[in-house]
């Protein structure tokens with residue numbers, strides 16, 4: 300088994316799906332968490348390919364971009380699709396989830412009326428569009444996006460819906476009340492023992 304080191308901030312945002320994949324697969328990894336804006340990060344930043352995290356080190360070799368990391372681990376541990384078609388469906392869900400993130404930094408960095416305007420667009424336009432789209436990707440009566448088997452698509456939706464709820468300042472139950480299939484995926488993910496105990500014991504962070 301290779302040696303894995305996940306380098307990210309003390310945040311769930313673009314790192315938690317990787318942590319959940321390690322947890323589910325019962326694979327050891329170093330969970331390196333830097334403080335955003337810290338000396339340590341500012342020193343490391345110019346040594347990284349993009350000046351950004353996360354980075355996954357596999358036996359000392361570096362992989363950049365959160366989605367590439369998630370796909371790599373999902374393939375390694377058996378949480379990607381069973382066919383090219385399923386992998387493409389999962390990619391569609393992952394790309395859709397990226398839209399949860401796009402407005403986050405502008406919202407968090409703005410203030411006053413500008414912030415209120417961005418937040419309102421996020422709450423009233425962005426989130427309903429993404430959630431409706433994701434809900435349409437779950438077949439009736441299925442436990443997860445791809446049927447009975449959990450994949451990285453469920454993990455990313457699980458993590459990014461939580462992020463969206465925090466940024467939008469809307470409790471998750473309220474956010475998901477019109478989306479019963481996404482609500483069910485959420486409960487199914489949370490009721491997996493390894494995930495439930497990871498959630499209980501993981502370091503606390505705002506996002």
Ligand SMILES: N[C@@H](CCC(=O)N[C@@H](CS)C(=O)NCC(=O)O)C(=O)O
Nearest residue numbers: 312313350351352353363364365366
């Ligand atoms: N497309 C990249 C985006 C990574 C990204 O935006 N990382 C942010 C944290 S979530 C970062 O490293 N910011 C630190 C900085 O810009 O100094 C990915 O998905 O990995």
